[in-house]
Amino acid sequence: MDNQVKRGSLEMTGAMLISGTIGWFVLVSGQPVLDVVFWRCAIGAATLLAICALMGFLRPGLMSWASFGWALISGVAIVANWVLLFAAYSRASIGIATAVYNTQPFMLVGLGALFLGERLSLDKMAWLVLAFAGMLAITQQHGSPAYGEGDAYLPGIALALGAAFLYAVAALLVKRLTGTPPHLIALVQVCAGVALLAPFAQVTAVAQEPPSVWLILAMLGVVHTGLMYVLLYGAIQKLPTAITGALSFIYPVVAIMVDWFAFGHRLEWLQWLGAAAILLAAAAMRQGWTLPSLRSRGHLAGGAHAAPQPEQGQAGDQSQQAGHP
Numbered sequence: 001m002d003n004q005v006k007r008g009s010l011e012m013t014g015a016m017l018i019s020g021t022i023g024w025f026v027l028v029s030g031q032p033v034l035d036v037v038f039w040r041c042a043i044g045a046a047t048l049l050a051i052c053a054l055m056g057f058l059r060p061g062l063m064s065w066a067s068f069g070w071a072l073i074s075g076v077a078i079v080a081n082w083v084l085l086f087a088a089y090s091r092a093s094i095g096i097a098t099a100v101y102n103t104q105p106f107m108l109v110g111l112g113a114l115f116l117g118e119r120l121s122l123d124k125m126a127w128l129v130l131a132f133a134g135m136l137a138i139t140q141q142h143g144s145p146a147y148g149e150g151d152a153y154l155p156g157i158a159l160a161l162g163a164a165f166l167y168a169v170a171a172l173l174v175k176r177l178t179g180t181p182p183h184l185i186a187l188v189q190v191c192a193g194v195a196l197l198a199p200f201a202q203v204t205a206v207a208q209e210p211p212s213v214w215l216i217l218a219m220l221g222v223v224h225t226g227l228m229y230v231l232l233y234g235a236i237q238k239l240p241t242a243i244t245g246a247l248s249f250i251y252p253v254v255a256i257m258v259d260w261f262a263f264g265h266r267l268e269w270l271q272w273l274g275a276a277a278i279l280l281a282a283a284a285m286r287q288g289w290t291l292p293s294l295r296s297r298g299h300l301a302g303g304a305h306a307a308p309q310p311e312q313g314q315a316g317d318q319s320q321q322a323g324h325p
Helices: 003-021 022-029 033-055 065-092 092-103 102-114 123-139 153-177 183-196 209-239 241-247 250-263 269-287 292-300 314-321
Strands: none
Touching: 003 022, 003 209, 003 241, 003 250, 022 033, 022 065, 022 092, 022 209, 022 250, 033 183, 033 209, 033 241, 033 292, 065 092, 065 153, 065 183, 092 123, 092 153, 092 250, 092 269, 102 153, 102 269, 123 183, 123 292, 183 209, 209 241, 241 269, 250 269
């Protein structure tokens, strides 16, 4: 294996392992969701500011005013996405919320078809049907986790779906920022989060919390935001699309395992089936897998089979990973 690919694989694996543990940090902090997201944005902004300064991304001319505006708007979607996803953890469980959150590629494809005129192929429709079947399986298996908020399982599913939709919106907006350093985009996004949540966060209340809470919030800002973005974008620059897409599924698997080992929350068989169906369909979308029977039908119908739109890779990578938790 090429040294660059090997290093990129290690960076991507590290980024996904960090992402998979974020639910644990959110829950053990014991803080309201808005406060957690605010401090993640505030501490993450300071971290990313230092990173951008070290990498030379703060010099004039790297971002136009138009790009800055699009980055701010995408930041609103990203922050709202985090709020909904973090709120879903205590309702549907970390594992289920993360699995449902991975319906993002299908929502992005739908938005692309609506607003960018991208073709929705038979293959994509088939994977969408599989993911929808997985969603039905998950929603049929009721029951909030032991750390949950009463009978809030289905609202938790809805929150995770809303988070996935906002992620797709942010990804669509970030497609307008091709050529802008992704670390700089992330910095603008978290700064937008600070401004957006400052009026609602209980900033002074956190000051009375013990050092352990501050350590958790610092980890969310420095490790799960600053370090994760550095590893993620470093990996994207080194890896082929197929490897990036494959390694991205470490994240939901780790989240399910963390939910199991840290909180003793085990999925029921129908939940396992639904989560597996969603992740398989999402993997197929990101890797561009095709179904031979559908391909032959497409040719018989007289239409050339459209090449799958990459979910990872170069400019597309930035848009796909912009809202990664």
